[in-house]
Amino acid sequence: MSVGTGHGFRVVGELEPEALAVALAGCLGVPTADVEVAGEEYDPETRHWDAAVSCDYAAADGDVSWVLEVHVTERVVAPPGSRELALGLAAALGRVVVYEAQPYQSAACWVAVPDGRTVRGRLYDPGYVAGREGFVMDTVESPLPSFPGARTDFIYEAVSFGQGWDFGEALRALASALRSQCPEGRLELRGSLAGDAYDRYSDIDLLWTVPGERFAAAVAGAGEALAGACPLLTARSDPEFHDAPDRRLLTYFFRGLPLFRRLDLDVRAGTPPVGPVPAGGGWPLAVSALANAVGAVKAVRRGRDTETVRGLVERGGARVGVREVASGRWADDIARLVDAAERADPRARELAGRVRELVTAELG
Template sequence: MSVGTGYGFCVVGECAPGALTAALAQCLGVRAADVEVAGEEYDPQTRNWQAAVSCDCAAADGEVSWVLDVYVSERVPAPPGSRDLARGLAAALGRVVVCEARPYQSGACWVAVPDGRTVRGRLYDPGDVAGRTGFVMDALESPLPQFPDARTDFIYEAVSLGRGWDFSQALRGLSSALRSWCPEGRLELRGSLATDAYDRFSDIDLRWTVPGERFAAAVAGAGECLGRVRPLLTARSDPEFHGAPDRRLLTYFFRDLPLFWRLDLEVRAASPSAGAIPAGCDWPPAVGALANAVGAVKAVRRGRDAETVRGLVERGLARVGAGEPASGRWAEDLVRLADAAERVDPGARALALRVRELVTAELT
């Protein structure tokens, strides 16, 4: 038997039945006549139970105004995911729309705003939270004016897939260290962790925006700050941004985290910077070669094509003067690369050892 799709949403602000009907029709590609919106006082005798799209709408207390229970029948082809539908409704209604960030618990949600953005949040069901009653938005990853009392923080329980790996503990420690070092700064997720398009091979990408007068010190002190919570294995400042007065991209591998989970920290100045900005330094060639090796393992495990993997391996070999082409036996090639990197630079021994362990665990 065919089964439809159910959605749960919360809306902030006025939401007239006619506007909601039009918005659902627009987002789901059906006629308005095929959508039925029923309030709390609907009459079961007159309700159209055969509607292609049904929506129960109830008033709510607290920081959301309405709770919607939407059912889309199997007659609607290819219904969108919950987050995509929330984004469409927010744009069509001109209102903030909240949906559950499945499969997570603890109130994790996506908050869609009319301009097309979605922000993770934590919405508590009606109760008494910190002196606030009804629905309470406890935290948001980026501030929104509709929720002035929400804390700004990452929704750590949502940065995990629950399949044997969990970025949240590492992210919590790193972000706490940076926030303690510069309370005036603002941290944001970048890349795949910001969009839910991540897997266990993803980097931890952060943007750290600090006051201009703190920018030079932030660039100079980030490594020491992070090293207090996670011992550093190696660090890099991307040469591409060494001439920029207000931006640096710093990369760190940690001794006690998977090599896949390196931190790419973009540091930005919120205002013109003051003071001498450290020039930074690139990885030594051997360390750069080992970073290529990690990228190659990641590419193999993600099912990338052979030419992509070959390019990573051969660029790594070239960095350490091992010019022989890759054989295509990736485990052997990468162990050879790690051995060559260690011979060229004994200081890279710890990272080379970790790379060999990674190759054994992932490719053999």
């Protein structure tokens, strides 16, 4: 067999070898005749060992039905990675396909859904969960009908990989605070943390869907609930949504988290709201300018183009009366923005001090 790439998948539901061969051929761009699919009782004498793609499959018990080991040889031009191949198989087969998280973290996995989504999960191998036979999908980040017995929660060990244990615990505490305030609500990760593209500069983006009759209380009480988990530095309700009857966008900086880890909480009513909804407070212009300063530091560290950084600095400056054009010496430009914001509103002094520390640490 030629050197190539291996993929491990788990599939939920019925599976026909012929359909699997056709799906693999379509996903990998090879003729179906060049795909070998073999069960546990294959005959070594008749197996197509020179196939461009080979797939061994075995029946499984528990929350998954089949285990697949797919080998893609070098004869396949530009083969997809595990995520793309899993999504292609899910769409072609109309089945949920589970693949390992990379880098592998405990029992963390990804679930490819036929509708094109990927959802993190925690899948335990047979024998791991007492009283359960076969594979056990313990947790998924969004409810999936294929796993009715799974809890809905974030896979903290996967989300926090490379970010440190403290970050995972902070996310757990914030999520727990919101769930305690509204147990009927549903929390979902959005943005980069919902996928694999996050880095240490990523915001925490959460979608919080609550029953309509709890919407007003959820909006009014979110800040207090979060402050009990992690002391607040600033809070904002985006004025853009103040006239929306069923949505608010709330933003928080925390004293106990890096400024890059602000929380953008998108609160939505899952059913028509009942009663008046708090409009929420605005974000003082000085605080808004300082948020732009944090965004500019992030943009510089991520290697964004000059115009992106310049736009963040100058828009922030305009909010606090700075009319100077940014020089492109970003540490100086952002420091000038921070000073102007603090002069414009002394109440922003604590946040300004944190931003100064950030500029020194990140931009020197």
